[in-house]
Structure formats: structure tokens, C-alpha cells
Amino acid sequence: MPAPPExxxxxxxxxxxxxxxxxxxxxxxxxxxxxxxxTVRDSFTxxxxxxxxxxxxxxxxxxxxxxxxRYLVNRDPGLLKxxxxxxxxxxxxxxxxxxxxxxxxxxxxxxxxxPDALNSWRYWRARGxxxxxxxxxxxxxxxxxxxxxxxDHLLGTRLALDADGRxxxxxxxxxxxxxxxxxxxxxxxxxxxRLAAAYGxxxxxxxxxxxxxxxxxxxxxxxx
Numbered sequence: 001m002p003a004p005p006e007x008x009x010x011x012x013x014x015x016x017x018x019x020x021x022x023x024x025x026x027x028x029x030x031x032x033x034x035x036x037x038x039t040v041r042d043s044f045t046x047x048x049x050x051x052x053x054x055x056x057x058x059x060x061x062x063x064x065x066x067x068x069x070r071y072l073v074n075r076d077p078g079l080l081k082x083x084x085x086x087x088x089x090x091x092x093x094x095x096x097x098x099x100x101x102x103x104x105x106x107x108x109x110x111x112x113x114x115p116d117a118l119n120s121w122r123y124w125r126a127r128g129x130x131x132x133x134x135x136x137x138x139x140x141x142x143x144x145x146x147x148x149x150x151x152d153h154l155l156g157t158r159l160a161l162d163a164d165g166r167x168x169x170x171x172x173x174x175x176x177x178x179x180x181x182x183x184x185x186x187x188x189x190x191x192x193x194r195l196a197a198a199y200g201x202x203x204x205x206x207x208x209x210x211x212x213x214x215x216x217x218x219x220x221x222x223x224x
Contacts, residue, residue: 001106001199006014011137012100013061021095023040025125025168027128027129027130028111028129028130028195028196028197028213029129029130029132029185029193029195029196030124030129030130030131030132030195030196030197030198031133031134031181031185031195031198031199031200031208031212032117032120032121032131032132032133032134033133033134033135033199033202033205034133034134034135034145034156034199035135035136036202037114037117037199037200037201037205037220038089038113038114038116038117038118038133038145038149038220039112039113039114039144039158040111040112040113040223040224041112042137043046043137043141043142043145044081044084044137044138044141045113046085046108046110047100047101047141048060048084048088048089048106050090050104050108051088051100051104058146060080060087060088060197061216063087064083064087065220066083067079067080067083067084067099067141068080072215077136077175077204078171078174078177079137081171081175082159082169082170083214084171084172085159085167085169085171086169086170086217087169089159089167089169090167090168090169091167091169092166092167093164093165093166093167094140094161094165094166096123097140097141097167098140099142099144101140101141102144102146102184104105104141104144104145105144105145105148106112106144106172109145109148109151110224111144111222111224112222113223114212114220114221114222114224115223115224116219116220116221116222117162117199117220117222120199120216120219121149124197125150129147129151129153129196129197130153131150131151131153132152132153132154132185132188133145133146133149133151133153133154133155134155134156134176134184134208135154135155135156135157135176135186136156136157136175136177136204137156137157138156138157138158138159139154139155139156139158139224140159141156141158142154142156148203149200153188155176155181155185155188156176157171157173157174157175157176158171158172158173159171159172159178160172177204177205177209178203178207179208180209181204181205181208182207182208182210193211194211194212194213195208195211195212195213196212196213196214197212197213197215197216198211198212198214198215198216199216199217199219199220200216200217201217201220203216205217
């Protein structure tokens with residue numbers, strides 16, 4: 001049996017002694033983007049490819065060509081993400097998706113997470129920060145990683161469910177990027193939230209970085 005994501009991720013989170021003894025230990029909120037920041041690649045598309053297999057994934061991408069063409073015009077990643085979710089996830093029972101997400105984390109965590117990003121996460125944890133992952137990827141997918149890292153909060157894109165607990169393929173609310181990241185942080189921590197630090201790697205993170213004392217844009221680059 002593969003080790004659960006908690007045992008794969010948590011050993012790297014143990015604070016170094018010199019960090020644990022840091023006399024400053026400021027308390028505050030530190031936000032990390034997930035894809036491209038904590039990870040080396042997009043987890044949503046990587047999960048879908050891993051989950052359905054390379055051939056089915058490629059066939060699905062071909063069928064999504066019209067949605068991709070519309071994206072070139074409207075530049076709305078939320079609409080494109082919804083089309084992808086409908087193609088690959090519509091009708092999936094939630095408990096099945098959660099089980100597959102956990103299996104994905106078990107299989108991919110060691111090759112997905114950036115060592116230098118984990119070191120930063122460990123640093124802030126040792127200083128007593130409240131750690132939050134703020135991601136455009138679906139919360140159901142990122143949840144096993146968040147648990148393994150010991151995140152205090154996970155704010156991500158939500159997927160809609162029908163009355164039988166199956167994914168409809170639609171988003172439940174807005175795609176969690178850009179101003180939506182700040183709105184979700186305000187919803188969780190209050191309208192006047194000010195982050196001790198925030199880390200991201202795309203234009204979709206800039207609004208979140210703008211409310212941080214330390215704004216780490218593309219600060220991490222190590223690969224496992």
C-alpha cells in the first residue's frame with residue numbers, strides 16, 4: 001500500500017531548530033498559491049491526465065477545441081475550466097473524486113512539490129503563521145495536499161454537485177483567481193485582511209500579492 005500523503009509530505013515540514021527558536025515569531029496570515037508555486041506544474045490538468053489515462057486525455061482535449069477557441073476570444077479561464085470539468089468530471093460521485101484525489105496525492109506528491117517552496121512553508125510554520133493555500137484548482141483535488149502540509153485553510157475553486165452528490169461539471173461560484181483570491185481571503189479573515197506574506201507565479205496572483213507585506217512573485221524555482 002502506498003503511504004498516505006500526510007506521511008509523504010509532513011516529514012519535510014518539521015521546523016529546523018534555529019527556526020523553532022526564532023524569538024520574533026510574528027503571528028499573521030501567509031498565503032501560498034498552489035500550481036506553479038508550491039508545485040512544478042498545473043495539478044488540475046495533471047490529475048485529469050493521470051486519472052483517465054493519456055489516450056482518453058488526448059481525445060478529450062481534441063473535443064475541447066471549440067472551448068479553447070472561445071478562450072482565445074474571451075480570455076476567461078473560468079469558462080475554459082468549466083468546459084474541462086464538464087468533459088472529464090461530470091457525473092462523477094464526490095466520494096469517487098475524493099478517493100482518486102487522495103490516490104493522486106500519494107502517487108505524485110514527491111515529484112510535484114518544490115523543495116524551496118516547502119522550505120518557505122516550514123519557515124512560516126515555525127514562526128507561528130496561519131498558513132493558507134489559495135488556488136484556482138478545485139478544492140477537492142488540492143485537499144489531500146493541504147492536509148498533508150498541515151494547512152490551516154484551503155481556498156480554491158469549488159465544483160458544483162447535484163442532489164445525488166455527483167459533480168455536475170459546473171463551477172460552484174467564481175474561479176478562484178485574480179480578485180476572487182482576495183475576496184475569498186476577506187471572506188475568511190475579514191475585509192481588512194493584510195497578509196504577512198503571499199507567494200504566487202502568475203498574473204492571477206497579483207491581487208493577492210498586493211495585500212501582502214512580503215510579496216513573493218516567482219520566488220521558487222527548485223524541482224524535486
